[in-house]
Amino acid sequence: MLSPVKLLLASSLLLSGFLQAQSSCPGASYLATSCRDGVCRTDAGENPTNCPEDCADKSTQVMAYYTQAATCPPTNIYEPGSVSELQDTIRTIVSNGRKVKPAGTSHSATDIICADTNGDVVRSKNLKNIGPVEPFESHPMTVEVEAGVKFQELQEHLHNEGYSHGLASTGYGGISIGGAVATGAHGSSLLQSSTISSYVVALDVVGADGNITRYSEATTGQSNPTLWKALKTNLGLLGFVARVRLKLEPQFNMNVQVKYTTEDAFVNSPTGVADTVAGCDYVFLNWFPGQDTVQYLCGTRTNAPVDSPHAQNRLFTPDVSQSESDFAPNGLQLAMCDDNLKCDIESRRINDYQSSPPLIIAQNSTPDAEAVSRHSNLTGYSHRMITLQAEVFHRKNPEFSQLEYEGAMPMSQIQAAVQYLKSIYDRDDVCQPLIGTIMRFDRADDGLLMSANHARSGVAHNEQMVHLEFVEFWGYGLDDGGLERWVSTPYSEVIKHLVNNYNYWPHWGKNDEWVFTHPAVIARNSAERTLFNQAIAQLDPYGVFSTGASRRHGFISPQEGGNFAEHYYGNCSSQDSDGDGISDCTDRKPNEYSGMYMRIDDDGVGSGTCNVADSWNEMRSNFGADQEQNMRAGWDYDTKNHSYHASSYNWDPVWPNSGGRSWEVLMSAEFTADAAGRYCFSQDNGSTGTGIAQGWNACAQVWVNKNIVSEVGHDSALLRQGCVDLATNQTIRLDLYNRHHNANLSRSFISRPRWCFGGSSDCTPDRKFEQNQLKAISHENLPQ
Numbered sequence: 001m002l003s004p005v006k007l008l009l010a011s012s013l014l015l016s017g018f019l020q021a022q023s024s025c026p027g028a029s030y031l032a033t034s035c036r037d038g039v040c041r042t043d044a045g046e047n048p049t050n051c052p053e054d055c056a057d058k059s060t061q062v063m064a065y066y067t068q069a070a071t072c073p074p075t076n077i078y079e080p081g082s083v084s085e086l087q088d089t090i091r092t093i094v095s096n097g098r099k100v101k102p103a104g105t106s107h108s109a110t111d112i113i114c115a116d117t118n119g120d121v122v123r124s125k126n127l128k129n130i131g132p133v134e135p136f137e138s139h140p141m142t143v144e145v146e147a148g149v150k151f152q153e154l155q156e157h158l159h160n161e162g163y164s165h166g167l168a169s170t171g172y173g174g175i176s177i178g179g180a181v182a183t184g185a186h187g188s189s190l191l192q193s194s195t196i197s198s199y200v201v202a203l204d205v206v207g208a209d210g211n212i213t214r215y216s217e218a219t220t221g222q223s224n225p226t227l228w229k230a231l232k233t234n235l236g237l238l239g240f241v242a243r244v245r246l247k248l249e250p251q252f253n254m255n256v257q258v259k260y261t262t263e264d265a266f267v268n269s270p271t272g273v274a275d276t277v278a279g280c281d282y283v284f285l286n287w288f289p290g291q292d293t294v295q296y297l298c299g300t301r302t303n304a305p306v307d308s309p310h311a312q313n314r315l316f317t318p319d320v321s322q323s324e325s326d327f328a329p330n331g332l333q334l335a336m337c338d339d340n341l342k343c344d345i346e347s348r349r350i351n352d353y354q355s356s357p358p359l360i361i362a363q364n365s366t367p368d369a370e371a372v373s374r375h376s377n378l379t380g381y382s383h384r385m386i387t388l389q390a391e392v393f394h395r396k397n398p399e400f401s402q403l404e405y406e407g408a409m410p411m412s413q414i415q416a417a418v419q420y421l422k423s424i425y426d427r428d429d430v431c432q433p434l435i436g437t438i439m440r441f442d443r444a445d446d447g448l449l450m451s452a453n454h455a456r457s458g459v460a461h462n463e464q465m466v467h468l469e470f471v472e473f474w475g476y477g478l479d480d481g482g483l484e485r486w487v488s489t490p491y492s493e494v495i496k497h498l499v500n501n502y503n504y505w506p507h508w509g510k511n512d513e514w515v516f517t518h519p520a521v522i523a524r525n526s527a528e529r530t531l532f533n534q535a536i537a538q539l540d541p542y543g544v545f546s547t548g549a550s551r552r553h554g555f556i557s558p559q560e561g562g563n564f565a566e567h568y569y570g571n572c573s574s575q576d577s578d579g580d581g582i583s584d585c586t587d588r589k590p591n592e593y594s595g596m597y598m599r600i601d602d603d604g605v606g607s608g609t610c611n612v613a614d615s616w617n618e619m620r621s622n623f624g625a626d627q628e629q630n631m632r633a634g635w636d637y638d639t640k641n642h643s644y645h646a647s648s649y650n651w652d653p654v655w656p657n658s659g660g661r662s663w664e665v666l667m668s669a670e671f672t673a674d675a676a677g678r679y680c681f682s683q684d685n686g687s688t689g690t691g692i693a694q695g696w697n698a699c700a701q702v703w704v705n706k707n708i709v710s711e712v713g714h715d716s717a718l719l720r721q722g723c724v725d726l727a728t729n730q731t732i733r734l735d736l737y738n739r740h741h742n743a744n745l746s747r748s749f750i751s752r753p754r755w756c757f758g759g760s761s762d763c764t765p766d767r768k769f770e771q772n773q774l775k776a777i778s779h780e781n782l783p784q
């Protein structure tokens with residue numbers, strides 16, 4: 001979590017000879033300027049490794065929120081729209097002999113988000129249902145949410161109904177509940193557990209066989225307590241969590257005050273940390289070591305009325321102008337190589353907080369609302385005082401990578417740890433310009449197994465815990481040595497010391513990858529891993545959900561490498577009657593090729609205009625006999641390479657022959673409606689208008705039963721989407737027509753066809769076409 005900083009020093013530094021003095025550190029990397037604008041500028045040296053946010057392929061590569069921290073190799077990414085579609089998707093993947101990697105919002109920082117080499121990613125993005133508040137087992141108030149619901153969505157929903165899930169909320173609201181439970185994500189509380197996993201009372205989990213099993217506190221918790229504990233921080237290794245049921249309390253108000261203490265009192269008093277936070281229910285603490293200052297937000301539950309319904313905590317988005325925010329990556333890149341500049345920024349940071357406090361009353365409660373007043377003492381609805389809405393964060397912050405080390409340890413050990421940290425900070429003159437050393441608080445829970453706050457040897461149930469976090473800007477242009485020297489130092493030394501000397505348990509969703517294989521970490525979690533491995537043996541013996549990272553971390557599936565497709569699906573898993581790559585077990589039409597029939601042509605494509613495809617006959621007549629074939633994939637692409645046979649396209653199978661650099665493609669299929677209602681379709685080729693420049697000299701159309709329902713690009717009707725009403729099992733003819741011209745508009749080669757089901761109303765198409773939904777058709781007139 002970071003925020004922009006006031007950085008006004010760049011020009012003077014650039015003039016100062018600073019660069020010669022620091023030549024081995026890429027303080028002036030141009031990538032800090034050019035990255036994050038959505039365009040892969042190869043001429044500026046950008047590539048998928050040094051600027052993944054612009055250059056890696058988002059349709060096939062999972063990327064961490066901090067993209068420099070983790071960008072996964074390409075694979076298939078599925079985004080099922082319902083729990084039953086999720087089950088179908090998992091059956092399809094596994095019966096085809098491939099593994100499954102569940103994905104949430106990819107806010108974890110390491111390759112725990114990546115699929116195995118023979119695995120596909122299944123993202124919970126479209127699993128958004130939230131059930132009613134109702135009693136469940138012994139709990140009077142609970143809610144069941146699908147895994148893709150984000151914290152802020154749940155909080156606002158519950159608030160409207162008068163409920164809350166307490167202080168077990170991440171500080172930033174854009175994280176999925178399924179992903180947060182998987183890694184044991186937390187908020188901050190001195191009174192009770194602030195880890196979301198502690199509030200889970202039931203889970204619906206889809207296994208490798210595609211079946212769904214309900215586990216709950218009163219059933220599994222009694223019959224197999226170890227399995228139940230494992231499931232509540234499952235690391236994505238025990239199946240796909242489709243639904244989570246959480247226990248609730250009535251909504252409450254929180255008073256939050258911005259407070260300060262001196263570093264001297266905080267560090268040198270024998271109980272400095274505990275004394276500082278005493279009396280607070282909620283604390284978000286930032287220790288700025290270069291300024292000898294500790295700032296903390298101290299929250300207490302209160303029966304007092306809110307000062308405003310629009311009261312919010314905007315600690316992560318301080319009061320800076322757009323230009324200051326825009327310049328932040330360059331300033332931080334320079335500061336990465338210059339301790340004095342780092343300290344100067346840190347000083348400005350704390351001055352800004354003091355002159356412009358982070359508790360605000362906004363114009364209204366929408367994420368876009370501007371602050372109308374700033375306060376150091378404010379009472380608001382609980383959730384808005386502890387969690388920042390993701391949209392505010394994105395609007396105010398440049399997205400750049402950070403290296404975040406975090407782990408939890410008992411409060412009883414924090415004072416000694418703080419004194420150790422102070423010795424390192426003094427030795428190295430450390431300043432922390434982003435947000436200082438962070439502390440949040442928790443209570444140990446003996447109902448959990450893998451989360452950082454679980455009760456363990458040396459940590460009793462309900463003991464106070466501290467989540468201790470270090471955040472550094474992850475600059476551009478660094479090799480491994482540079483990362484260690486300019487970003488990780490002194491934190492890799494600090495983390496090793498904490499793990500070796502204190503009961504420090506790293507957060508599974510943060511940290512650098514080496515942390516989880518460090519011998520002291522492996523030794524610390526050995527007993528818990530043994531128990532967790534028993535859960536894996538029970539729920540996923542073949543390792544369908546295992547990955548390279550999980551194996552490296554010491555998690556074992558006893559029958560890893562065995563034929564899981566046959567085990568779960570029998571003989572049909574090795575049969576593919578129509579040769580479309582989907583096994584007969586799950587192929588909706590085992591004897592008819594699933595996918596699209598594609599015709600590609602590069603003759604006479606003199607421009608990307610839509611004017612050559614105004615009617616079906618005109619569009620269809622563009623195609624000669626260049627190349628045509630059934631395809632399992634390829635309708636989604638986004639590349640700067642104009643040659644359609646380049647590897648940056650994911651045609652499957654690839655085109656037998658190569659072709660020119662201006663071309664058109666027609667993709668034809670039957671699409672069958674699963675349910676009665678409105679279906680909307682769209683095509684997006686990246687264009688923003690209809691002129692040749694904004695139209696990107698390209699045309700993209702969606703045809704339903706030979707009528708255009710969506711058309712974008714050059715000379716287009718700018719029809720972003722079109723909808724049709726269909727009956728259950730009704731089949732339509734679907735054609736996608738894309739035309740691309742190679743006229744120096746490098747991004748013209750984009751195709752993002754989407755659909756959605758709106759029930760009784762229109763919807764915004766956001767679902768990719770899955771192979772198994774489509775039947776490739778080469779003929780012209782079916783169905784009428």
Ligand SMILES: Cc1cc2nc3c(=O)[nH]c(=O)nc-3n(C[C@H](O)[C@H](O)[C@H](O)COP(=O)(O)OP(=O)(O)OC[C@H]3O[C@@H](n4cnc5c(N)ncnc54)[C@H](O)[C@@H]3O)c2cc1C
Nearest residue numbers: 104105106107108170171176178179182185186236241509
């Ligand atoms: C800006 C930012 C702010 C953050 N703030 C906090 C904070 O305040 N407190 C905190 O504790 N952490 C915080 N984190 C870390 C974050 O909470 C964790 O990394 C969390 O796991 C991310 O959830 P996700 O939905 O992005 O899951 P992902 O990162 O996509 O996945 C994480 C793991 O969960 C598994 N998983 C995801 N969904 C499912 C599912 N449905 N079923 C089974 N397994 C699943 C994946 O397989 C993977 O192993 C923050 C991270 C960022 C980038």
